[in-house]
Amino acid sequence: MPLVSMRQLLDEAAKGGYGVGAFNVNNMEQIQAIMEAARETQSPVIVQASRGARSYSQDRFLYHLMLAASELYPELPTVLHLDHGNSAATCKSAIELGFTSVMIDGSLLEDGKTPSSFEYNLKVTREVVEMAHARGVTVEGEIGVLGGIEDGHGAGGDALAHLTDPDQAVEFVEKTGVDALAIAIGTSHGAYKFSRKPTGETLKMDRLIEIHKRLPKTHLVMHGSSSVPKELQDIINQYGGKLKPTWGVPVEEIQLGIRNGVRKINVDTDNRLAITGAIRKVFAESPEKFDPRDYLKPAREAMKRVVAERMQQFGQAGHAGTYTPVSLEEMARRYAQA
Ligand code: G3H
Ligand code: 13P
Ligand code: ZN
Helix, strand or coil, X not given: CCCCCHHHHHHHHHXXXXXXXXXXXXXXXXXXXXXXXXXXXXXXXXXXXXHHHHHHCCCHHHHHHHHHHHHHCCCCCEEEEEEEECCHHHHHHHHHHCCCEEEECCCECCCCCCECCHHHHHHHHHHHXXXXXXXXXXXXXXXXXXXXXXXXXXXXXXXXXXXXXXXXHHHHHHHHCXXXXXXXXXXXXXXXXXXXXXXXXXXXXXHHHHHHHHCCCXXXXXXXXXXXXXXXXXXXXXXXXXXXXXXXXXXXXXXXXXXXXXXEEEECHHHHHHHHHHHHHHHHHCCCCCCHHHHHHHHHHHHHHHHHHHHHHHCCCCCCCCCCCCCHHHXXXXXXXX
């Protein structure tokens, strides 16, 4: 089956009341881990690549690996999504390469760091929606700027001011026509999200629920949603790593989100931790080994276990065969009629 539209995956998830994990990749082993987890759990798949991942893999390697995945796992509807596109040009090059979904993160300027104005975000997002929908490609936008609320974490002191404003979210969706909306509720990328288990003060699920009430038909996206499990931290530290104690987003909070409109959940860090822990273990226990397969195989297996667990927890397990994917051409026709 060819790579499919993310919009259709998320529409189906909304109908079924479940969420779909979007897992970041940079190489073959990560793609294999996701596809194997999806086959085991019979899940629809969202694989996503950041700009960094595209440059690491010269992106044609990544694209062709994804074509191999769609050939080898034809029973699984599979999306290739651009994570945090920083400009219309970046989204355009992804679409031309064959990505079936793009994120334009207009909450930041093109440098990917500086918070932008609402007007800038509207303009660049609208431009991408027009270009992408003409080809049946899905668009995720972002309103509000990701960052931790605790001092010294993520965006630090500014994070409260950058949480998604529900009024702006409504206006943004109406004026841009995005298919999915990433919101800022106190999560941040990476391993150091919270210095203790998050509470309603640091992880604003109430804000998410309010946005869902205002935009009941919009597919919400949670970024920075790794759970950073203590077991994965412990394996790394047990075998010579030096992670400081830290907390991620508890799975039960993500499940609360899924009951309130969250359809896409971005996870990268948990897989990075699983891979690194598995490799460290081999290096520490078998220092005589030097065949990369001796440590890449357990690394791939460790990532597969995390992904399969998330697929179960997000509720996408069992939904791979529950619908027939429509072509991007058909999606383009539907967008043109809407
Ligand atoms: O957006 C964050 C993802 O974890 C991707 O990270 O930009 O280091 O590839 P990256
Ligand atoms: P984590 O760092 O929590 O895995 O978040 C990944 C992400 O949001 C990618 O866009
Ligand atoms: Zn993100």
